[in-house]
Amino acid sequence: MREITLDNLDDIARGAGILGTGGGGDPYIGKLLAREAIRAHGPVTVVGIDEVPGDALVVPVSGMGAPTVLLERVPNGGEELTALRALEKHLGRSATHLVPIEIGGVNSMLPIACAAQAGLPLVDGDAMGRAFPEAQMVLPGLIGVANTPMALADDKGNTIVVDAVSNHAAERIARAVCVELGCQISCADTVLRGDQLAAGLVPETLTLAERLGAAVREARAAHEDPVVAAVTMLGGIRLLTGKVVDVSRRTEGGFARGRAVLEGIGEDTGHTLELGFQNEHLLAVRDGVTVATTPDLICVLDSETGDPVTTEGLRYGLRVCALVARCDPRWTSEGGLALAGPRYFGYDTDYLPFGSTL
Template sequence: MKLRAEELGLLARGAAVLGTGGGGDPHIGKLLAERAVREHGPVEIVAVGDLPDDACVLPVAMMGAPTVMVEKLPSADQISVAVQTLAKYVGKTPTHIACIEAGGVNSTVPVIAAAQLGLPLVDGDGMGRAFPELQMVLPTLAGIEATPMSIVDEKGNRGVFDTVTNEWAERLARSATVDMGCSAIVSLYAMTGAEIRGAFVAGTLSKCVALGRAIERAQSQHSDPVAAVVDELGGRLLHVGKVVDVQRRTTTGFARGDATVDGLDASHGEVMVLRFQNEHLVAELAGTAVATTPDLIIVLDTESGEPITTEALRYGHRVSVLAAPADERWHSPAGIELVGPRYFGYDLDPIRALETV
């Protein structure tokens, strides 16, 4: 399977759905990847099951606040330099590139690396969604170390961290990201093919393209694109309404905030509040949580079905809020400890997307 320029818009759009508000603007992700693929040719996609056991897979991602990423684009070679810096440090030649998370930019940044370096891209990711901190990946649950990792900015500054825990990698890399202007490119979680098979979510890129295609099909057939996404994900519709307030602040390298959505139509009279840190973490109806991390809380434009990232949310947006189940490994005790509501400061047990109907 080859990823061609014409599929990149579908990929970025579907990834922004799974990105649950984070992972960066899909339009920017699409434009950057299209340029790379036009210049270097289509990118070969390899199924997780087809990876050689001894493959040297280097994931690559953008780290930082999506509010900044939309204004500060990576430089032409920043993405491949991040991969090359890590490869040189570990003294290995990469055979494959991978996505660490699903997200509008973070599903296409690896496409750019793969195109520029002429390497195949793994059809999978490390989360099955997006999360704000770098230790929040299934490989952490599988005991795989985030470091050595590289971090590179658009000015030419480079760093490598080699830390005692993945939380320390997050801490040091987050400070460097803030210094670098609140967004940077990182390459981390270097894995073998065998490790990828044990720790990744398989098929994420194909799923993103399918999601993007379902939205496009519903748009062209004038059917309900929100329903198409709910069908595709096995999720449920939580709320339909209009954004009436967004509180947003870019602090400690994250885009944090709350959005208030007044109910319309079936949700008339109900008010939903969304709490986010890059990604949506908690959805509350009338002050009571109805969906939480680790399950996916997704905001779509009600009319077009296009995913709306947290940094793009604005007053007046007509939106539909969905919940969908996360990869089951996130619901293990270790998974909940790593990414459950309490980690983010919400004194709540996790609420599953399909728990209360």
């Protein structure tokens, strides 16, 4: 058991931004919200999966919508708590623990803020081990956990509880609500019992985010390469170091969709890397050859600072490094690939096992 305080919040945000594979929302905005909540309510207690009682009521909380909207429409900070209270009212029970639905960007920070506000412990883990764009793309779904009832809330206090016949149906309904309410809402859903956490969560991802963020910070302080520190910590593979020469991005159906092209510099001069994304990076093609696919983690870092670069933050001329890291092995099962493999997103390629083309 430990605490999240103002002292380790920066490292968690930086590491979670990297693990978010370009999505999950801007970690800086989430860090500000978490910082204010901790200042007002005190540190957040973090517990390991094995510390949670079997009959505990564990609720993931998150934001839903297009990350591009988040940059212009900053949350007021209370939306997740509003969604949580609506879900508790529907269930007739109070949550005993909270957990991030994904360890990515703002969606790693919002549960910290909500846990501080609600006075609840936060479980050290998440339901993806990265970030994914759709609500059904969670490991609990592989063990039969429904993502409904799902409580949704906007920044004005409007709430709705969705009960759907399937996790995919819940995503479609929630996405329609999200678009209608301005492409940004907050969610409390995918309720878990304590005895389901080991099978349904990726363990210790908050700890991993903190260690990853600290490794990047310490490398910079020592005048070492922060990207190398991140690649080493993740056991990843560098795909290309270059500058952004083209970005095509649109907000559509509650998602930020598009592609970006990197032109190699230094030892990668003469090579290109194209990235396809839907909130998160999903496909990497080097010199016309696909080299990495979802559900593995395709991450983009500032080549000088090692800070994460989100899909909405990609800009012409940015010097970046793209890398790939191995996903949780459950994602490469038949069920996992059906939920979040490249063909689900419309790419005409099968999943490429990590490192098989590099």
